[in-house]
Amino acid sequence: MSTLEDVEPVSVNLGGVRGGPDVRTLRRDAWWRFPAATTVFLTVIVTYLAWAIFQNAYYFVGASAHRDLISPFYSPCITGSCVPGAHGTFLVLHWWTITPAIFAAAIPGGFRFTCYYYRKAYYRSFWQAPPACAVADGHSRYTGESRFPLVFQNAHRYFWFLALVFNVILTIDAVMAFRMPGQGGIGVSIGTLVLVVNAALLWAYSLSCHFCRHACGGHVNQFSKAPVRYRLWKFLTPLNHRHMEIAWLSLFWVTFADLYIRLVASGWISDPKLF
Ligand code: FES
Numbered sequence: 001m002s003t004l005e006d007v008e009p010v011s012v013n014l015g016g017v018r019g020g021p022d023v024r025t026l027r028r029d030a031w032w033r034f035p036a037a038t039t040v041f042l043t044v045i046v047t048y049l050a051w052a053i054f055q056n057a058y059y060f061v062g063a064s065a066h067r068d069l070i071s072p073f074y075s076p077c078i079t080g081s082c083v084p085g086a087h088g089t090f091l092v093l094h095w096w097t098i099t100p101a102i103f104a105a106a107i108p109g110g111f112r113f114t115c116y117y118y119r120k121a122y123y124r125s126f127w128q129a130p131p132a133c134a135v136a137d138g139h140s141r142y143t144g145e146s147r148f149p150l151v152f153q154n155a156h157r158y159f160w161f162l163a164l165v166f167n168v169i170l171t172i173d174a175v176m177a178f179r180m181p182g183q184g185g186i187g188v189s190i191g192t193l194v195l196v197v198n199a200a201l202l203w204a205y206s207l208s209c210h211f212c213r214h215a216c217g218g219h220v221n222q223f224s225k226a227p228v229r230y231r232l233w234k235f236l237t238p239l240n241h242r243h244m245e246i247a248w249l250s251l252f253w254v255t256f257a258d259l260y261i262r263l264v265a266s267g268w269i270s271d272p273k274l275f
Helices: 033-055 102-113 116-127 150-176 190-207 210-218 227-241 243-265
Strands: none
Touching (some): 033 102, 033 243, 102 150, 116 210, 150 210, 190 227, 210 227
């Protein structure tokens, strides 16, 4: 559509009742592509994650393979069901016999689920509320996020703090991935790089968070009176602009990291040492 003259005259109540108009939108572009791609991508990723979390096996590559690689979904491995070597000194919940990946599903999973950007993405794609700008809702009612159950989305700020703890743990895992027991002590393998990139992307995701930018400086009324917060805000703002891209990339990479370690641990592939 280049000009308004290109539009066929239609009877439509622009800005009218949600889900009400017979004509859903005047847009002529392929507005449905983004929600459709989001639906496919998230369905594939979430299905894989659900399977990986409950498989409760093949998440650690240890000394017998001269490596120290643990899946990001199973770290910290602090339960009695952890495979030997995967938990180090962190084994605390001896009574816990189901998958230790429940922790990652609850905390980093909750952090992503309540993320402002992902909310927009899955509201548009799965809930169609609305599917795109200037396209009518798929529903006749919308009660917003100020009442049950969506009011719980406001927990995002608390998940942010908890997710930082996981970032620290997964950074330690990335450092531990340089260990090559029985192969000279330390080195770099593909698995090492996978976990290092994973940790870097998770930090980028947390630091580009909208709440992070707000808490670090966005809420300040007078930057001249808060120079440190101003510098923080200046540092975080360009990252925040890229939050959408970082969100997708880090989600893909953390899933890929689990898959890579799972393939190595189950013997499907080996983890080549680079140097
Ligand atoms: S807004 Fe996406 S992680 Fe906070």
